[in-house]
Amino acid sequence: MHRARDVGYPCRVLSxxxxxxxxxxxxxxxxVTPAEEDARPxxxxxxxxxxxxxxxxTGRRPAGATKPLTKEExxxxxxxxxxxxxxxxxxxxxxxxxxxERVLARNxxxxxxxxxxxxxxxxxxxxxxxxxxxxxxxxxASNLLWGALAVGVxxxxxxxxxxxxxxxxxxxxxxxxxxxxLYLYAIMRAITFRKLRTPEPxxxxxxxx
Numbered sequence: 001m002h003r004a005r006d007v008g009y010p011c012r013v014l015s016x017x018x019x020x021x022x023x024x025x026x027x028x029x030x031x032v033t034p035a036e037e038d039a040r041p042x043x044x045x046x047x048x049x050x051x052x053x054x055x056x057x058t059g060r061r062p063a064g065a066t067k068p069l070t071k072e073e074x075x076x077x078x079x080x081x082x083x084x085x086x087x088x089x090x091x092x093x094x095x096x097x098x099x100x101e102r103v104l105a106r107n108x109x110x111x112x113x114x115x116x117x118x119x120x121x122x123x124x125x126x127x128x129x130x131x132x133x134x135x136x137x138x139x140x141a142s143n144l145l146w147g148a149l150a151v152g153v154x155x156x157x158x159x160x161x162x163x164x165x166x167x168x169x170x171x172x173x174x175x176x177x178x179x180x181x182l183y184l185y186a187i188m189r190a191i192t193f194r195k196l197r198t199p200e201p202x203x204x205x206x207x208x209x
Contacts, residue, residue, distance in 0.1 A: 116191030
């Protein structure tokens with residue numbers, strides 16, 4: 001009888017040891033999800049006997065050396081980037097063109113014909129016609145043309161400024177934009193040829209603003 005009991009005893013002890021070793025398995029060997037890995041502090045070192053988890057390769061640059069550009073390719077790339085920057089500036093303008101008040105001022109100018117667009121062309125005619133070698137009648141006509149252009153630009157600038165002030169006060173009563181700066185911005189645009197204006201016009205002549 002005693003021998004039968006003794007035979008079963010080592011089996012029970014062995015099973016207990018197996019269950020204990022399974023319960024005390026090293027957590028360092030368990031797999032870790034990417035979320036758990038990202039939650040760990042910087043400088044974390046995995047426990048001994050544990051493999052360092054690999055980060056996903058998504059978003060990484062493909063392996064391989066980048067071929068250096070030749071001098072001609074680099075020049076072509078710079079030229080292309082300059083063209084893209086110029087086109088973007090032509091469409092959107094620069095920092096001085098930002099703000100709803102500036103957009104409104106541009107639309108007021110672009111929706112009408114301005115005397116200022118003829119200012120520089122007229123100035124060239126006046127410069128040639130006022131030469132001392134020209135007949136007196138041509139010189140007199142050149143001076144009259146210069147005076148007419150100057151008066152026309154002044155009157156046109158006053159009308160543009162008054163319309164801008166009226167629209168800005170109606171649509172942006174809480175504006176912090178300085179009106180003098182806005183008037184000067186509009187007048188400088190008004191004396192620029194329409195095709196050379198930046199940003200490019202977004203309204204046609206005669207459109208309601």
